[in-house]
Amino acid sequence: MKKWFAALLSIGLIIGFSYSTGDAAEAKTKVKTYKNCKALNKVYKGGVSRAKSVKNKGGKTKYKPYVSKSLYDANKKLDRDKDKIACER
Template structure:
């Protein structure tokens, strides 16, 4: 009786943990991509930076960029000057 309860409890824990981990990974992969810089700048006025340590190559900017590696990677094609800040303004 105790062995059966232990096996069922173990199975429940393993199944429950693996089910939750799958949802977390799926939620992290859904990042919005934008068609162009105009659409991205409506939401993020200063653009999107890959990390907080990157420097702008293009000169003075009006706004600070939003920092998000996942969002930058999804919209990497919008970074024309390859300074790791997409659509800086």
């Protein structure tokens, strides 16, 4: 009985963790669009990057950007140098 319960519990945990991803939680929340870089940098000091692997073309920055594809896409107009990082500082 104990072995059966342990096997059932482990299968349930594996299935539960396989369905919980960061992208699903991000997709459920409404993405905010900011008016300008000053407003965006109040919340995200380093700006917003589209992907983790994106490199800054503009030179040295002080802060690391927050990585979010959906947030970047909503505020794409704020990326002046088109390096896939909006409002980097």
